[in-house]
Amino acid sequence: MHNEVMESGGSGEELVVAFEQLVRYVRQVNTAGGLSTAASSALGRLGREGPQRLTELARAEGVSQPAMTQLVTRMERDGLVRRVASTDDRRCVLVESTDSGADLVRRRRSERAEALERLMERLDPKERTAVVIALPxxxxxxxxxxxD
Amino acid sequence: MHNEVMESGGSGEELVVAFEQLVRYVRQVNTAGGLSTAASSALGRLGREGPQRLTELARAEGVSQPAMTQLVTRMERDGLVRRVASTDDRRCVLVESTDSGADLVRRRRSERAEALERLMERLDPKERTAVVIALPxxxxxxxxxxxD
DNA sequence: TATTGTTATACTCTATAACTATA
DNA sequence: TATAGTTATAGAGTATAACAATA
Structure with missing residues (x-):
């Protein structure tokens, strides 16, 4: 990248290191709350987008079909989702969030939003504005x- | 958080969702290159900070001692690090990056820096500046x- | 007795290959 | 034959508990 911003101060490599630290931290905080990254992400998607076929969910989450089968099995065991047989095409399985699953996602998301907001209070206003623009x-x- | 920035546009929850998407993406890109997140992070640290005791490395990386023992064993098997016996305290194991391990980290970091720079070319200048401020x-x- | 590291065991998450059931 | 999903198997990464060796 050839512009003043990248050349002064924030090299690509520095940004990557910063990013790696962030990812590492978020993963640790993430896993602490009893819901894994994979479960949280899939459950969040089911909440936002509604029930989906298992294959569709696997593709959207970027994992293999067997990986999603197993994730759904674990989440079903924990009462977070349920499998619903499709009536028209009996090969298909619809996965939907249970109320308890949706509640858990909401609770965790608001906890994490609060944690992020607390963290961001330590930034100066300029940095805070930058974060609000940069993350989205x-x-x-x-x-x-x-x-793609 | 009670300021204009957080109230207008970037709520904590929106930022958390954005962050989760980023983390998910980075993890996928990360794992693709043959070096796991855990290995990449530990190896990067050894490169930056030099040889370290296993316990120290475990604490720095935020994992348990047994987890680090096993990670080091896998990395040693792959020729990325070596264990060096400490002469003064014979309970201790020093872990150090091999040349091949250090090379791999450097190569991957520059690849990822390039990927990030290519991605960032799609941002407008204001957003780009925001990222350069926000990530660090x-x-x-x-x-x-x-x-803490 | 305290510390360093390993081993034992168990769980989540992931993949590929082989399989079953339905279309 | 093609598609949806599961099962089988293997490996990485994590944890806690039990252990060995050294201090």
Whole structure:
């Protein structure tokens, strides 16, 4: 990248190291709360987008079909989702969030939002503004990347 | 958080969702290159900070001692690190990066830096500046959090 | 007795290959 | 034959508990 911003201060490598530290931290905080990253992500998607076929969910989450079968099995065992047989195509399985699963996602998300907000109180206003702009921008980028 | 920035546009919850998407994406890209997140992080640390005792490395990486024993065993098997017996305290094991391990970290880091730079070319200048400010600021926060 | 590291065991998450049931 | 999902198997990564060796 050839612009003043990248050349002064924030090299790609420095940003990558920063990013790696962030990811590491988030993973640790994430796993602490009793819901794994994989479960949290899949359950969040089911909450946002409604019931989905297992294959569709696997593709959306970027994992293999067997991996999703097993994740759904664990989440079903824990009462977070249920499998619903499709009436028209009997090969298909619809996965839907239970009330308890949806509650758990909501609770965790608000806990984490609070934790992030507490963290961000330690930033100065300029940095805070930067975070509010940067995170959605980056998320938009990777979303575009994922659908390539 | 009670300020204009958080109230207008970037709620904590939206930012958390954005963050989760980023983490998910980075993990996938990360794992693709043949070096796991755990190995990459530990190896990067050994490169930056030099040889360390196994317990120290485990604490720094935020994992248990047995987890680090096993990670080091796998990395040693793959020729990325070596165990060096300590002469003064014979209970201790020093873990150090091999040349091949250090090379791999350097190569991967520059690949990822390039990937990030290519991604960031799609942002407008304002967003790009925001990312360059936000990532190091957040990394600094979680580093402070980790040492609490 | 305390510390360092390993081994034993168990769980989550992931993949590929082989399989079953339905279309 | 093709598609949806499961089962079988293997490996990484994690944890706690029990252990060995050294201090």
């Amino acid at each position: 921008a980056l998320a938009r980028l990777v979303q575009a990347e994922a659908s | 600021a957040l990394a600094r926060l979680v580093q402070a959090e980790a040492s």
